[in-house]
Amino acid sequence: xxxxxxxxxxxxxxxxxxxxxxxxxxxxxxxxxxxxxxxxxxxxxxxxxxxxxxxxxxxxxxxxxxxxxxxxxxxxxxxxxxxxxxxxxxxxxxxxxxxxxxxxxxxxxxxxxxxxxxxxxxxxxxxxxxxxxxxxxxxxxxxxxxxxxxxxxxxxxxxxxxxxxxxxxxxxxxxxxxxxxxxxxxxxxxxxx
Amino acid sequence: xxxxxxxxxxxxxxxxxxxxxxxxxxxxxxxxxxxxxxxxxxxxxxxxxxxxxxxxxxxxxxxxxxxxxxxxxxxxxxxxxxxxxxxxxxxxxxxxxxxxxxxxxxxxxxxxxxxxxxxxxxxxxxxxxxxxxxxxxxxxxxxxxxxxxxxxxxxxxxxxxxxxxxxxxxxxxxxxxxxxxxxxxxxxxxxxx
DNA sequence: CGTCTATTTGAATGTACTCAAAAGCGGTGG
DNA sequence: CCACCGCTTTTGAGTACATTCAAATAGACG
Numbered sequence: 075x076x077x078x079x080x081x082x083x084x085x086x087x088x089x090x091x092x093x094x095x096x097x098x099x100x101x102x103x104x105x106x107x108x109x110x111x112x113x114x115x116x117x118x119x120x121x122x123x124x125x126x127x128x129x130x131x132x133x134x135x136x137x138x139x140x141x142x143x144x145x146x147x148x149x150x151x152x153x154x155x156x157x158x159x160x161x162x163x164x165x166x167x168x169x170x171x172x173x174x175x176x177x178x179x180x181x182x183x184x185x186x187x188x189x190x191x192x193x194x195x196x197x198x199x200x201x202x203x204x205x206x207x208x209x210x211x212x213x214x215x216x217x218x219x220x221x222x223x224x225x226x227x228x229x230x231x232x233x234x235x236x237x238x239x240x241x242x243x244x245x246x247x248x249x250x251x252x253x254x255x256x257x258x259x260x261x262x263x264x265x266x267x
Numbered sequence: 268x269x270x271x272x273x274x275x276x277x278x279x280x281x282x283x284x285x286x287x288x289x290x291x292x293x294x295x296x297x298x299x300x301x302x303x304x305x306x307x308x309x310x311x312x313x314x315x316x317x318x319x320x321x322x323x324x325x326x327x328x329x330x331x332x333x334x335x336x337x338x339x340x341x342x343x344x345x346x347x348x349x350x351x352x353x354x355x356x357x358x359x360x361x362x363x364x365x366x367x368x369x370x371x372x373x374x375x376x377x378x379x380x381x382x383x384x385x386x387x388x389x390x391x392x393x394x395x396x397x398x399x400x401x402x403x404x405x406x407x408x409x410x411x412x413x414x415x416x417x418x419x420x421x422x423x424x425x426x427x428x429x430x431x432x433x434x435x436x437x438x439x440x441x442x443x444x445x446x447x448x449x450x451x452x453x454x455x456x457x458x459x460x
Numbered sequence: 461c462g463t464c465t466a467t468t469t470g471a472a473t474g475t476a477c478t479c480a481a482a483a484g485c486g487g488t489g490g
Numbered sequence: 491c492c493a494c495c496g497c498t499t500t501t502g503a504g505t506a507c508a509t510t511c512a513a514a515t516a517g518a519c520g
Contacts (some may be wrong), residue, residue: 135409135412135413137413141413143409143412143413145405145408145409157398157401157402157405158402158405158406161398161402162402167409190391190394194387194390194391197387197390197391197394198383198387198390198394200394200398201383201390201391201393201394201397204394204397204398204400204401205350205354205393205397207397207401208350208397208400208401208404209350209351209354209355211401211404211405211407211408212338212350212351212404213351214404214408215338215404215407215408215411216328216336216338216360218408218411218444219328219336219441219444220328220330220334220336222475223475223476242497242498242499243498243499244497244498244499248412251411251412252476252477253476253477253478254498254499254500255476255477255478255479255499255500255501256475256476256477257499258498258499258500258501259476259500259501261499261500262500262501415507416507416508435465435466435467436466436467437465437466437467445508445509446508446509446510447466447467447468448467448468448469448508448509448510448511449507449508449509450467451466451467451468451469452468452469452508454467454468455468455469
């Protein structure tokens with residue numbers, strides 16, 4: 075039980091008593107999802123927060139023209155959901171799919187609310203999670219604004235080596251905001267050196 | 268005292284007792300900053316979180332080539348700092364300047380930490396602030412990836428009408444990730460309709 | 461009034477996209 | 491186990507969007 079990945083994740087930031095651990099675990103629901111399945115689809119109610127124990131997930135936005143924009147990848151030890159819609163009780167804007175078969179712990183919004191209200195330590199935990207998510211997105215905005223496509227690709231590879239192994243170039247391109255063809259040509263140019 | 272802007276802001280999310288209010292206010296330091304002054308410069312220690320009572324602020328990143336990228340604007344009722352560096356005790360990456368003379372309440376990181384530890388309600392408050400900041404940045408990433416420059420400009424004007432009044436086109440262009448010349452031509456094309 | 465910066469305009473350039481076709485790769489069924 | 495199918499990746503030609511550079515105009519501020 076102490077070795078459960080989600081408990082280890084929580085333990086990075088807060089220390090729980092045994093009772094609190096039991097309560098927390100009682101709110102979680104484990105799920106194994108095969109490759110190429112959806113945890114969330116645009117327009118559906120987004121009532122779950124997901125913790126990835128293993129496997130690979132991708133959240134993306136699909137615009138009117140059918141273009142996919144990858145918002146985030148999640149591998150083991152990451153939390154993921156369509157946070158804007160989760161918090162504001164709105165229909166999802168994003169799709170979340172498994173790229174590899176995944177083991178997931180899900181926490182409902184009711185569970186999330188209860189956890190925060192009943193155990194202030196979880197308020198702290200999620201404050202830190204949100205803080206990290208915020209600063210990560212802000213760094214991404216800074217890089218989108220100030221770096222060339224090639225530099226953004228380098229940064230991505232340096233920052234997320236594990237993810238690079240598990241997703242296609244097409245998906246990385248849609249995360250960087252460029253076409254797969256252009257990413258291919260960046261890589262080709264680099265290979266010459 | 269109950270009408271203090273920063274208390275009203277806090278009151279949107281949590282209810283404080285009188286003692287808690289006193290303690291909170293004791294941690295704040297009010298400051299009036301004239302137009303075109305810096306609250307923070309790149310490389311400096313970022314130990315303060317700022318709440319804007321009035322005036323206009325801008326946070327921007329300055330890259331090697333001297334290009335400015337505006338990360339955020341802040342008008343009354345906004346919190347602002349270089350959050351990544353504030354949290355991680357790193358030298359600032361961003362510059363924060365006043366565009367208009369501003370009245371600021373500043374909270375030190377020690378104050379922030381004390382507040383969160385001693386009053387769990389503040390843990391909740393900042394969890395919500397971080398959550399909103401996260402979802403706002405994520406929405407910005409989605410729009411950067413899926414919309415044209417013209418559409419991003421429209422969204423900006425629709426979302427932040429107050430800010431549009433108070434900042435230059437050059438600054439808006441640097442927020443949208445385009446050159447001032449190109450923003451000018453977008454506006455010229457629009458004016459014809 | 462004069463200076464400084466922002467904005468506009470236009471021409472030349474470059475970066476990244478679209479479209480199309482070929483090559484590569486992985487999974488599936490015969 | 492091999493052959494085929496579908497999708498990804500590569501390559502290249504032509505195009506479009508956005509930038510750079512330069513110069514003129516307009517606005518803001520002392």
